[in-house]
Amino acid sequence: MSTIGIIANPASGKDIRRLVSHATVIDNNEKVNIVERIILGAQNFGVDKIYIMPDSYMMGYKVQDKLKLSEELNVEIEVLDMKIKASPKDTEKAAQMMEEKKLGCVVVLGGDGTNRLAAKYLKTVPLIGVSTGTNNAYPKMLEGTTVGIAAAVVASKGYDTNLSCRKDKIIEIYKNGEFIDICLMDAVISNEQYIGSKAIWDLDNIKKIIVSNCHPASIGFSAIVGVNKHINERDDYGAVLDLNSSENKFMAPVSAGKVVELSSGDLEIIQINQSISWEANFKGIIAADGEREIVFNIGDKFEFKITRSGPIHVDVRKTMEAAVAEGFFKIK
Secondary structure (H helix, E strand, C coil), X not given: CCEEEEEECCCCCCCCHHHHCCCCCCXXXXXXXXXXXXXXHHHXXXXXXXXXXXXXXXXXXXXXXXHHHCCCCCCEEEECCCCCCCCHHHHHHHHHHHHHCCCCEEEEEECHHHHHHHHCCCCCCCEEEEECCCXXXXXXXXXXXXXXXXXXXXXXXXXXXXHCEEECCEEEEEECCEEEEEECCEEEEECCCCCCXXXXXCHHXXXXXXXXXXXXXXXXXXXXXXXXXXXXXXXXXXXXXXXXXXXXXXXXXXECCEEEEEEECCCEEEECCCEEEEECCCCEEEEECCEEEEEECCCCEEEEEEECCCCEEEXXXXXXXXXXXXXXXXXX
16 A cells, blocks of 8 residues: 655744744645645555644645545545644654554655654655745745655655655754754754744854755755855765854845844864764753754753764655656556
């Protein structure tokens, strides 16, 4: 049986950055539309069953009702049987269940933070990240129909996925010798002392940025490093940059419509499987992929390690190209 999963975060694309920048709002009705297109694309290419994460907006049920009413639904849909908490725990639980079911592919609708939560549990199931959040360095803006077809191609297991899938780099974070979390793109050390709103927006408080990947065309903290050096997904290294620490001045796009002047020390390369150590001499918070998560105190010791133990990430364009080469679209 060919199966895929869909995790659509109803809270993505709605944080405080809509007040402090010009970030796009993608409402839940549009997310429903995207999920519909994913299903319609996938069901035409051999997918037998689609699992959907339940949520407070009931997107899975709305999609099911709409497609049944229009008589377009030709595949079985199952909304996962799990108690929702209307919190990030829902994404984590859904990803864990989809991993346990050994689905052929999982599509995650959200920003860097949502994809990070799913990636913590998707160890063997390939992931497609679709951008419906704010700062989206990891997920991409993709058409749902194409995403559904690509998910079906991967789930079919009918060709060599090494051509279009990669094992992503992540940043592993250790606090006082204990593993505590991961980041897909960037870990940001700030002297802010309260989590409050998850997103960081005051750049004066940022002390250090560690990245696994970065590109000047991204938006967010990884772009701060990206305007100094491009590090792609296949490079076997990451980097660290001390911010607000010298006269090395530059401009960077830090959020939607917001380009600012910054200063930093020299960029330091971190090789794959190499750790950098840092001991806190102030109280603060570490943001994981843009979300304030880890509180620390003076004297806490951290290690940040770049590894290639992240999720299996599907390159949609390369998947579609490989499908053409394999004759996937031909009617037999």
